[in-house]
Amino acid sequence: MVKKTKQIIRTRFAPSPTGFLHIGSLRTALYTYLLAKQNNGQFVLRLEDTDTKRYVEGAEQALFKGLKWAGLQHDEGPDIGGPYKPYKQSERLDIYKKYAQELLDKDKAYYCFCDEPTLEAMRQEQTAKKQAPKYDGRCLKLSKDEVAQKLAKQEPHTIRMKIPAGRVIEINDLVRGNISYNSNELDDQILLKADGYPTYHLAVVADDHEMAITHVTRTEEWLPSTPKHILLYEYFGWDAPQWAHLPLLLNEDRTKMSKRKGDVAVDDYIKKGYLSEAMVNYLAFLGWNPGTEKEIYSMDGLLRDFSLAKVHKAGAVFNLEKLNWYNAQYLKQLPDEKLLAACQPYLPTTHNFNQEQLIKILNLEKERSANLSAIGENVKFFFELPTYDKALLKWKEMTDEKIKESLAVSKKLLAEISDENFTAENIKSILMSEAEKMPSLSRGKALRDRGELLWPLRVALSGQKNSPPPFEIAEILGKEESVKRIVAAIEKLS
């Protein structure tokens, strides 16, 4: 006998390829990954593709992409194999059939020949009578001969699990404590569908057992079906894993986070240019926190401090503002080369700036942008002066003539600076000090208003109502382009 060593933790993330990677799923995957990895355990990826009707082509790739983006590398999975392959349920049909048969043999399951319209009518009737919709067990009353006959005639059938009467089934949940259900509330769950595919309930139990999963992490919505799973473990004579039912991610209206009420696909956030570190950090904090005031957490930090015991029971609203804040924090710390690489796909190609210039541009815009695609938008005017209304050039009560005077001064000053001295710092000091010597452009005012000089200049250079300071823009644009844009502005006013 092998001496029992300390159990190695094995967790799994088991999504259905029915579309895209949901942001809530990513958080579940994150917690699942953390639980395994902080204990030197294994994190398994399994595809639950037993619903042939909902299967979506390409969904698998989206799943892989999202997990990889977030940095959640699995140890075993359909793409990389592993000791318990295959990791795709559609390729494990024999296994489920075998186990369904075992249950039949043990008299813990039975054939059901009711078709869907029959079941639907049954439900209708029950709800009309204000009863809980539940299979009435009519096929359980079939004699052995009747069953044999129907099977011989190849009548379509499913296999249902038997539920004992009056049993109290207790779930020992790592985040919720003890929860008990009365078996009388449970339905005779279909385990094997007419098409030979298993339902989730059979498949998840069989696979988690076969794959030696020690901790089942999934969201709260699975709580009500857990007693059925526990019963199945019992029927098979297997040890049940540890359960951890995580809180749900919610829409603003506190319903289960869903499409139509905002972006829920991880890919949407990738496309908008959210940094994976920010997303991981934010998601980790939606339902967990270290109990300190530290809010910025890298994956390493999470690996160190995460604990299921501190996971909350109540659902958490997904809030874009806070994500934006996290993204800003990470954007701020991003080294220049990484910033450039990350932004590259979002940048216009209408002008070839060199790397140094690009980095300056990005650094100017990153603190004004929620994400990378916003940076891409905000950066456009550097590449090409947008058309803008001449009214935008106007600062407070300035007349067109005054604006022209102001721009003429700027133009003259900029033109006088040599190319090698055309830096933001120089431009700023020259512009500012010369401005002080000039007569006030707005007659009769004691205090000189810098806006009279700087606003028209900035708008001439950027075409934007809001933008970084004109000095920085001018430096990046260079003397020639800057003067050109000022001239264009003056012409607009003529």
Added chain:
RNA sequence: GGCCCUAUCGUCUAGUGGCUAGGACACAUGGUUCUCAUCCAUGCAACCGGGGUUCGAUUCCCCGUAGGGCUACCA
């Protein structure tokens, strides 16, 4: 309807049988500033309700209430 879960600022949350109930986001105001953003300072804002238990409950218990989840040959 039935079963189950949950409950601290608008949001994410810390926390305790006795505290001015803490932090972050958002918001507001002020400072810096040509604008926006950043940054700094300040402010606004919460223990769902009712009963117990207790010298004392936001905290423990019960009952309400509210919200949510499940109730498929979907996961």
